[in-house]
Amino acid sequence: MNALSTHFLRAATIYAVIGMALGNYMGASGDHSQMPTHAHLLLLGWVSMAIYGLFYRGLPSEPASKLMVAHKWLAHISLIALTCGLAAMFAGHYAVEPVVGLASIIALINMAIFSVIVFKATKA
Ligand code: HEM
Numbered sequence: 001m002n003a004l005s006t007h008f009l010r011a012a013t014i015y016a017v018i019g020m021a022l023g024n025y026m027g028a029s030g031d032h033s034q035m036p037t038h039a040h041l042l043l044l045g046w047v048s049m050a051i052y053g054l055f056y057r058g059l060p061s062e063p064a065s066k067l068m069v070a071h072k073w074l075a076h077i078s079l080i081a082l083t084c085g086l087a088a089m090f091a092g093h094y095a096v097e098p099v100v101g102l103a104s105i106i107a108l109i110n111m112a113i114f115s116v117i118v119f120k121a122t123k124a
């Protein structure tokens with residue numbers, strides 16, 4: 001599973017750079033209106049993906065299962081839809097709220113998928 005681990009660790013650092021750049025902008029400008037975008041980009045993009053990467057690092061190096069591949073892509077799709085939607089919403093475009101709602105549901109389902117992956121990988 002090391003390819004998946006490498007994928008998530010690398011992606012996590014990219015989301016961290018973007019999220020921290022937004023944090024720096026917020027600090028420098030004094031405009032904190034994008035705080036939820038900053039918080040969720042870093043917590044779902046940097047922290048969660050780094051955890052996924054470290055988890056996969058500990059698994060034997062076998063081809064990824066279909067569930068793992070689904071989890072990988074849904075993680076990116078939901079994060080990008082959620083953060084772009086939040087960014088638009090907090091810039092005043094409230095019509096995108098359904099996108100944020102849908103992305104939130106996908107993110108939640110995807111965490112449940114990750115839970116199944118963890119349970120399968122850790123069963124005695
Ligand atoms: C270059 C690094 C960073 C800068 C300059 C930065 C800047 C900021 C700023 C200006 C705020 C708004 C504070 C407020 O309005 O009360 C904020 C909030 C927040 N940041 Fe960052 N941040 C950085 C890194 C991070 C990282 C690495 C994480 C998570 C792993 C993070 C998570 C959060 C969260 C969760 C909030 C919301 C806190 C709350 O609910 O009061 N930030 N950040």
Ligand code: HEM
Pocket residue numbers: 035036037039040043044047048103104105107108
């Ligand atoms: C499906 C995914 C998620 C949804 C739909 C969601 C939704 C929300 C909502 C509605 C708020 C309140 C925002 C506000 O009052 O302006 C919030 C705040 C917060 N959430 Fe999440 N969340 C999700 C995932 C997470 C995760 C995975 C973490 C941490 C690992 C997290 C950490 C936080 C923190 C620290 C705050 C306070 C910072 C802020 O106000 O922006 N959330 N979240």
